[in-house]
Amino acid sequence: ALVITPEATIAVAPSARRGHARVDGAWFRWDDGSFLYPIAYNIRSPVDTVDARFGAFPRPDAAMGSLVMEGFIARLAAARINVGRVWMSPWFGGLEWHQQHAGYHGLGRYNLQNAWRLDQLFACAARHGILLELALWHHGPFTRAYDSQWKENPYNQAHGGPLSQPGEVMTDPEALRLAADRLRYIAARWGADPALFAWTLWIESDAVAKPEPTIAWHRAAVEVLKRCDSGEHIISTEFCATPGVEALWRSPDIGYVQMGGYSHADGLIRTFTKRAADLQYGKPLVIEEYGGHSQGGGLRWTAHELHDGPWVGWMLPFAGTPMPWWWNLVFAHGLERHHHRFADYIAGEDLRTTSWxxxxxxxxxxxxxxxxxxxxxxxxxxxxxxPAISDLRPSDRSWDNSADKAEQLYVERVGAFDPTATTSTALxxxxxxxxxxxxxxxxxxxxxxxxxxxxxxxxxxxxxxxxxxxxxxxxxxxxxxxxxxxxxxxxxx
Missing domain, CATH: 2.60.40 (Immunoglobulin-like)
Structure with missing residues (x-):
């Protein structure tokens, strides 16, 4: 039956929200047109076991889960950091994993506890005015190389999954079906969220498969997200080895380029300058991890590089600050204060107004x-x-020794100066x-x-x-x- 209601007047008030993040040439902007320069941090998960190489310092209890992560978000907001990156991983935020782990049910049945935890993070981020970049897949579960979790992966045929080799995740029909289902769920659950900055499809996908299947997988994934993401968010991905897969960087489907920038004792300025020169594709470029050696070690040297990152990055054609790793080290020593200082320095700047x-x-x-x-x-x-300090390069830069050698040389050159101290002396x-x-x-x-x-x-x-x-x-x-x-x-x- 037809129902006719009385006339009513609706008052629409101006919104204080700026909308979603968008790509604007080589930069980022908000939907309302205002400039967005991401001052960004990795806050992957409550803990990172690799940071044990820095020695003893206070670490959170991983069992506290999203409460720990909400504390991270509050710390970022207090330091005027506006973007944090979170991974969907087996140890936090993942949807599928082996059912012997609490909350997981194998393939195709999602961990709703973790989905709820991510809901809480997005709500917390929105309250604090923080954006979250969500990384959807990462290399560990689908490689036999470093960081491998293949033996526990429910996609492994040893656990009844469809894959005989980890790299088949990019080509196996059943794995592709499961990926499309997961993408639809992710887009439906978080695609309208005002605190979502971007989707990062993979972390270090070049450790998983060769370029051809990787390109095809990304094209299929982008098609699903574009169809299902109501917010039409920016999409990116990431590789371990520079320059990554150039066909994807050149693709209009990938909104911005991101690459790691660990100096591995080869000089922070030298490393960032090379990334800036090698990765220009006419779209935003971000250093998505940095800070000393990717396997940790060398506390004072690493802390100094974490301080220098935003200042070096601002003087190069990057679209946001380089993103520190080692978040628990940062929060234990209050090192986010350095990014707060940088945020004050660039406040009100719009880099789109001129050519640089x-x-x-x-x-x-x-x-x-x-x-x-x-x-x-x-x-x-x-x-x-x-440069002898900020672009430090010891003669021994071998993988196993470079962090220790860099720390030794750093201490020789700076003496008593402590980059973790809140009161600075002469450098x-x-x-x-x-x-x-x-x-x-x-x-x-x-x-x-x-x-x-x-x-x-x-x-x-x-x-x-x-x-x-x-x-x-x-x-x-x-x-x-x-x-x-x-x-x-x-x-x-």
Whole structure:
């Protein structure tokens, strides 16, 4: 029967939400058009056993599950970090695994306890204004190489699964059917969530299968997500070995490029610079893991690299901060404060407003210091540092020894300086009278304001005004330095 209701008036109030994250050329934006620069962290799961190589420090109880993760999210928000990455893995957040593990029921029957835990994380993230990148598959269950969990995997024929070899996950018809079912469920459950940043289909898929089946798998997965994800979220993936599978990076289906950036004692600046040069595909580029050696070790050296990451990244063509690994080490020592400082430094910036050049201006009168810079005609940023410390490279960079050798060399060069301490001392002998050369940077002549940000403290930045002439001597006098400093140059009317 036809039912006609009385007329009613609905008042629609403006929303404070900015919508979902989107790709905008080489950058990210919100649905409302505002700029989004991800200040991002890995918070994969409550614990990571690999960080035992750093020695004893407070770690959370893995049994506390989502409560621990909610604490991580609160810590990120307090430090103005706006994106965290979580994995759907057997030890937290996974849907399918061997039924001998609590909450799991084998293939095709999902772990609803873990789904509920992820619900809680997304709700917590939304309350704190944090976005979560959700990694859907990872290499461990589907490889016999490093991090292997193949022996426990319910896809393994030894447990009644369809696969005789782990790499068949990309080609076996039953595995593909199960993957499509899982993607439909994931998209239906979380695709409308305002706290979802992006889907990362795989972590290190090149450890699982060769490029051809990997490409075909990704194309099929993207088709399912595009059909079922009501939020039309950004889709990405990740590989272990640079440059990954270039056909996928060039595909319009993959929204942004991401790659690990562990220096493995080959120099953090050197490593990031190479990634920036090798992975330009006309879309956003993110370093998705970094911090010393991927197998841990070298506490002070690693902590220093975690500090340097956002400053190096800002001076290179990355679309967000490099993403630290070692989250429990970070939270145990309060190292997220360094990203808070960086967030204050870039507050209000929109990198889409101009074209940028990436330069290495000379630091005059300071032989041990160097600079990285991001420059336009109206605005410029620079980070002055000691390469012997921030781009440290011991002579022995073998896989097994590099972390220990880097730690030893780091301690020799910095002495008593402790990058985990909340009160910073001198990192290098004081340098007075140095100048940053501005020649050839293309800064427009006229009045400018310079801000000097001590990257290790919370002190208000010192400010000076200067005039840049059309010709002649063009240099910025620097304050006395005993630690690295970030500079912001702004053209004045």
């Amino acid at each position: 050049r990436y330069e290495r201006p000379i630091v005059e009168g300071a032989p041990g210091l160097a600079a990285l810079a991001r420059v336009s005609s109206e605005r410029a940023f620079a980070w002055i540092h000691a 290098f002998p004081e340098v007075a009278g140095a100048r940053l050369r501005l020649d050839g940077l293309g800064l427009r002549p006229g009045r400018w304001r310079a801000e000097f940000w001590d990257t290790w403290s919370t002190a208000a930045p010192a400010q000076v005004e200067l005039t840049i002439a059309e010709t002649g001597d063009q240099a910025l006098a620097l304050p006395a330095l005993s630690r690295d400093v970030a500079i912001k140059l702004v053209a004045l009317p």
